[in-house]
Amino acid sequence: MFLTVLLFAPLTLAQDRDSRLKQAYERLDIYIAREMKANGIPGLSLAVTDRKGLLRASAYGYADTKLKKPVTPETEFEIGSISKSFTAISLLQLSEEGKYDARQPITKYLPWFSIHSKYAPITGHEVMTHTAGLPRDRDDIPSSLYQAAGVRDRWTGYAPGQHFAYSNVGYQIMGYLFEEITQKPLGDTLRQRIFQPLGMNHSEAMFTHDTYERLATGYAPLYDDRPTGPSTPLIEATWLEYQAGDGSIVSTAADMAAYLRMLLNRGVGPNGRILSEQSFRLLTQRAIKETGDPEAGWYGYGIVSSIVDNHNDIAHDGGMVGYSSQMRGDLDSGLGVIALVNYPGGPGGVADYALKLLRAAYENQELPPLPEQELRTKVKNAADFAGTYTGPDGKKLILTAEGEKLLLAVGTDKIALENHGQDSFLVPHAEFALFPLSFGRENGKVVEAFHGGEWFIGERYSGPRNFSTPAEWASY
Structure with a gap:
């Protein structure tokens, strides 16, 4: 009898977990439908994973509302600023080879870089942690390369390393720095050293006219001269081609789950290490608080680290013209969520709630209830x-x-x-x-x-x- 219990106990535990996961997914689907309706989200793709493999890939709504084309697990989305961690990993790989030192001035590797400053030279570490005092963007300049070069017209606002100020143009600069060192396009390296080893076969390092047919159609508010809400009409967003180190990756939720699994395994992919343990610690380091809020996360190299429900979490959000994304990972439980939408307002609380449900299901805890749906007109104070x-x-x-x-x-x-x-x-x-x-x-x-x-x-x-x-x- 005792032997029988031992043989069947793992199966029973697995069945119990599968039952809890089924309930969690049912609750999650209800929440997603509610959030999409409340916020006017056209389409959403979601993937949940643990350290071992993909748990679920699900799709909701439309990739193209005019054609009534549904989102499928194979639908590609622009992931925006989650791309920053890919750029950071590529640079850390160079560092492991002795070709790059994040503590050295940018100009050591990128001689044409300049910015008006009365402070010490800016290093790669400061750029990747958004503490260099660089402007957020140079959107008055259409070309990414010229955005990076155009920083020479600006002044740094403070000494490097003192304050957090998010900078897209900073990661554009780091992408060009990478290409200066390797004399190769960053996109080629992403394909060879990250996408292919992780089996990310539906991901690309840039979006071009050839990419367009595989992408969900991005949507943007009809009005660009005023604040918008869920009731604001949406139109097809402006289409543009783009390749730079700050946010040009196109992917599916399932492919991004493969990337997240590598992070949950601290740099280890299915065919070996993508990143050393030391480099992973640098990627997820707590270099600086994003804000003064005690609950705010710590920024590392393209990754935000924080404590959520007493778990060590990693995260990053992304946004491009007509698209938004969320990545959430729990390093303690080895669980993670990817949410992608063709909508500029973001997936809302979808990824965070999904991760809470996963944790509860895996830890045999009571599933968290549906978050309260607050009316936009409800003002508690x-x-x-x-x-x-x-x-x-x-x-x-x-x-x-x-x-x-x-x-x-x-x-x-x-x-x-x-x-x-x-x-x-x-x-x-x-x-x-x-x-x-x-x-x-x-x-x-x-x-x-x-x-x-x-x-x-x-x-x-x-x-x-x-x-x-x-x-x-x-x-x-």
Whole structure:
């Protein structure tokens, strides 16, 4: 009898886990359907994995809404800034070969790089951790190479290594640095040293016109001159070809799960190491906090590390024109999630909730309930904002709180405000369409409101009311 129990116990445990996973997936599918409807997401591709292999690949919605073409597990998406960790890994591979040192100045490897600065030379470590003081983008320049070269017109804002400031152009620079060292396109190396060893057969290092047919159609808001919400109409996003180190990879959720498995195995792929243990520790190092929030993650080299539910997690999000992505991995449990959408607003809480469900199923814990679906018009601290706010020209904003709703008087109507970030709201009315209505606090109390260039002061405001500005500011 004892022997029989030993023989069948593993099978029973596996059956129990499979049963819990089935329940988790059912709950996840309900949540995804709800989030897609609430946020107007056209299509979504999801993959969940453990260290050993793909657990599930699922697809939802449309790759092309006009043609009613469904998303399938083979549908490709632009992954955006998750590409940064691929660039970082390629550089760490060079470091293992003695060809690159992240602590050396950029100019050692990329002689044409320059930026106005009164501080020490910028190193690769500082660029990859977003602590170099570089601008976020040079979107006024269409070519990526010229964006990188155009940094020479800018000044660094602080000494390298002191502050976190996310920079896409920084990873473009690192891609060109890689190519300068190897005299090979970065894309070729990604294919040879990451995609192929991991079996990522539906991934490409750049998106071109040839890629377009395999991609889900990207969508963007109809309006580009105002804040948008779930009710904003979507149109097909502007199409562009792109190749650079900051975000040009195209992939499927299942391929990205293969990449995530390598990370969950600390650099080990199915056919051997992609990255040494030492390099993996550098990739996921806690170099700097992303924000001052105690809950904020630590940025390494294209990877964010954090503690979630007492587990060591790694993550990164991505966004391109018409696409968004999320990668979540739990280094302790060896579980991970990839979520890709053809929508600029992101997959919402899909990847985070999916990982919570996976953890619970694997650890034989009660599955977490569906997250509460909060109405956009639900303002828990609505009373904080109630009052009358007056502009310099006498124009008034009158806000009232009715339970957990914040209402703005517009003529004879009362418009319910919609959440748009901390102390910021959208007003669904033509008169207020171009800007959010935001509020300022003093000693915790709401004292002023802003709408575009308009300023309104509340009854509790005690600061200055007149300001002197340089005459040249009047030109802007």
